[in-house]
Amino acid sequence: MTLSQSLASFIVNTKFEDLPQDVVDFAKICILDWMGSAVAGKDLQPIKIIDDFVRDMGGAQQATLVTGGKSSVAQAAFVNGAASHIVELDDIHRGSIIHAGTVVIPAALAVAEWKNKSGRDLIEAVAxxxxxxxxxxxxxxxxxxxxxxxxxxxxxxxxxxxxxKLLDLNTEQIMHTLGSAGTQASGLWEFIEDGAMSKQLHPGKATMNGVISALLSKRGFTGASQILEGRRGFFEAMSKQYDPTKITNQLGEIFKIIENSFKIHASCRHTHATMDLAIDLSNEHDLKVEDIEEVTVQTYQVALDITDNAQPNTVYASKFSLQFCTALALVKRQGGLLDFTEESLHDPVIRGLMEKVKVGVEPSIHEAYPEKWGSSLQIQLANGEIVQKQSEYPKGDPENPPTKGEMVAKFKQLASKLPEKQIQNYINDILHLEELPNVKTFFTIQHQNSFTIIK
Structure with a gap:
């Protein structure tokens, strides 16, 4: 079998009944978490631009937009994927470094709504x-x-x-679907140099392209049969080193969704271990900013590749600045959605503390990456005292998990602009999603710019 055939066979043969209960329960939390991020991000400027574009293009009224109204299934996936990534609170998987919720769930939800699939079907497709x-x-x-x-x-x-899966494609059609998906797979990190809006384009187009690939295959459109391992395929073109055995090892025997991590802070995940430490040390020692002489962060190289930015000039860039996030956490002792603001960005106290933050690589922490996304934080005080702490797993990792109650509380904060009844409906209905007979009733339009889940 090619790798595409192996994956296609897994997709066709996996049924809701094959999912362990912990996988079902975990998938529902992932959907709740995704919904919170989508609701929180839907009114931000980059999403408004994408939404305006989609409305100008028009489209059959097939699936609901988180921004209000309906559009074609592909364009709904586009908007909803983009909206769920922008506040930097969507889920993340350590081993693959993927925010799966922001690409998988909007694709699944759009197709499931369009095709009158059940809540069980939706959970199955998400897993x-x-x-x-x-x-x-x-x-x-x-x-x-x-x-x-x-x-x-x-x-x-x-x-x-x-x-x-939701379009009920057979193994050959899914092989072609994966071929078309792989040839469209793109998304370069260069946007981070400018703090550009491209990061929202990435999940939007990924989820849209995935939907398009499946829709084309259903109509007989063919794709490369060895898009992953072929001599001019995904692996060879886009990786210096790769391990094909990770595709098939225990495929169908274990479900990696439960390895997923959830974000507590509204910033790049590579900043979270350090932010956790900063908050802990501030609380444990009741640190005063004026007493801090020097802050030393040591972590893994990839964290620095993405977040070593001593002078962020936008709120969005500040979420990808390890220096800013460390200072913010020390000053505010938290790093939620409402903490990353223009006021915080230009706060002279935070800016002053940033100048004292030094970042570097700790070999043992670097060696443990990506299995562990750790950090070490050392703070030297004016009186000569040094306080320090190290961690291997930031809050939200499977080894340091949030409770269901904490995830519900996170959702409530993200959806706080909505009416209380609407928020409670989201929580109740997503946590009982397997009881929903038809995902078409998942959404009902309340007014132009909002929607809710109904029973």
């Missing part, structure tokens, strides 16, 4: 989509990640897998 993109991401990580945004590239395969 399958996560599995496919995580395995491909693990196969090419870490070398792929230096230039390529894994969520955009590998995520395209996950969106395609979820859409293919």
């Amino acid at each position: 399958i989509g996560y599995e496919v993109c995580y395995r491909i991401g693990e196969a090419v990580t870490p070398s792929h990640y230096y230039y390529w945004h894994n969520t955009a590239t590998c995520g395209t395969f996950g969106a395609a897998a979820a859409a293919a």
Whole structure:
């Protein structure tokens, strides 16, 4: 079998009944977490631009937009994927470095709504989509990640897998779906140099391209049969090192969705271990900013590749500045959605403390990456005292998990602009999603710019 055939067979043969209860429960939390991020991000400027574009293009009224109204299934996936990534609170998988929720769930939800699928069908497709993109991401990580945004590239395969499952494609059609998905997989990190809006384009197009790939295959459109391992395929073109065995090892025996991590801070995940330490040390020692002489952060090289930015000039760039995030956490002792603001960006106290933050690589922490996304934080005080702490797993990792109550609380904060009844409906209905007979009733339009889940 080619790798595409192996994945296609897994996609076709995996049923809701095959999913362990912990996988079902975990998938629902992933969907709740995705929905919170999508609702929180839907009114931000880059999403408004994408939404305006989609409305100008028009489209059949097939699936609901988080921004209000409906559009074609592909364009709904586009908007909803983009919206769920922008506040930097969407889920993340360590081994593959993929934010799967932002690409898999909007693809699955759009197709499921359009095709009158059940809540069980939606959960099934989400678990399958996560599995496919995580395995491909693990196969090419870490070398792929230096230039390529894994969520955009590998995520395209996950969106395609979820859409293919819900469209009831056969193994040959799914093989072609994966071929079309892989040839469209893209997303370069260069946007980070400018703090450009491209990061929202990445998940939007990944989920849209996954849906398009499945829709084309259903109509007989063919794709490369060995898009992953072929001599001019995904692995060879986009990775210095790769391990194809990670695609098929225990495929169908374990479900990687439960390896997923959830974000507590509203910034790049590579800053989270350090932010956790900063908050802990501030609280444990009641640190005063004026008493801090020097802050030393030591972590893994990839964290510095993405977040070593001593002078962020936008709120969005500040989320990708390890120096800013460390100072913010020390000053505010938290790093939630409402902490990353223009006021914080230009706060002279935070800016002053940033100048005292030094970042570097700790060999043992670097060696443990990507299995562990750790950090070491040392703070020297004016009185000569040194306080320090090290961690291997930031809050939200499977080894340091949030409770269901904490995830519900996170959702409530992200959706806080909505009416209380609407928020409670989201929580109740997503946590009982397997009881929903038809995903078409998942959404009902309340007014032009909002929607809710109904029973």
